[in-house]
Amino acid sequence: MIRTPLTRWFDLTTPVIGAPMAGVAGGELARAVSAGGGLGMIGVSGRHTPEFVTEQCAIPAASQDPFGVGLMIWTLADRPDLFDATVAAQPSLVSMSFGDPGPYVGPLHDAGIAVAAQVNTLADAARAVDAGVDVLVAQGTEAGGHTGQRALLPLLQEVLTLTDRPVVAAGGIATGAGMAAMLAAGAAGVWVGTALLACTEGLNGAAARERVRAATGDETVLTRAFDVAEGIDWPVRWPGRALVNDFSRVWHGREDDLVQDEAARRLVVEGRSTGDPATAPIYAGEAVGLVTAERSATDVVRQLTADAEKALAAAAKLLG
Ligand SMILES: Cc1cc2nc3c(=O)[nH]c(=O)nc-3n(C[C@H](O)[C@H](O)[C@H](O)COP(=O)(O)O)c2cc1C
Structure with a gap:
């Protein structure tokens, strides 16, 4: 079993977080990720309603597994109702990404909710640390969806020099070996989006x-x-x-x-x-070539974990 500060904090059996993906990751996907031992998250955009947040959060909450919600900070100035509905749903973790998390950390902590923030530059990471964010997510440019310009591995290594808080790796991780590589590099877990894009529980068509x-x-x-x-x-x-x-x-x-x-x-x-793929956007990351089968997200998480355990055991044999 792989144990990291992330698994201990959220009582997980594997350090896999299902990325909040607006339009794809609703309550069913989150529940399926959590059923595999990870932490499933629900993605919320400025086009969603507070009722959507409440309904989707009720799905994983019903199985008593931990779950999270991902909000886009830049949308919240006009939509404080989305933040309020999220706090009321009592997730274990809320990701505050794409903007300054500062104003949101205190209210989330007051509600007993841990805070994650995706960071795309070292300056973002320093701002998140100063704001009191609990879990930093280094999001590389390989990632699907909205992201920055820096590659994951150098960004992750640099962010790790900045803080002792758990740092999770996001962008391009879709195999157990890839997951093991991130853990060996010092990440407390992996934040996986594209690998879940062909899952039966997703909201995508x-x-x-x-x-x-x-x-x-x-x-x-x-x-x-x-x-x-x-x-x-x-x-x-x-x-x-x-x-x-x-x-x-x-x-x-x-x-x-x-x-x-x-x-x-x-x-x-x-x-x-x-739903015409010739003109509509289908957000996906560089790991998309590794996603070839329609599967349950629970299976994806279990397979990632089993293969990461094998890869870590093989890596340990490189010693001496
Ligand atoms: C379809 C899609 C939608 C996404 N929507 C969100 C979102 O709503 N909020 C967010 O913080 N990140 C969002 N992301 C980014 C993910 O949180 C994550 O950083 C990314 O999926 C990780 O890289 P990977 O796709 O290579 O696994 C989205 C990604 C995808 C692929």
């Missing part, structure tokens, strides 16, 4: 899951084009990593022109509503 299973790791792009098309006000420092498609081939890097082209922007909005 069958067409998106099929596209994920077919894609290779060479087919992602870190782009603002989809956000510009959908009129979502993501701060420019966090573009999104998605699968390359017909739309991104034309518009990635031409976001200023896209602002002027209503017909092109409409393609993405319509693609989103019809």
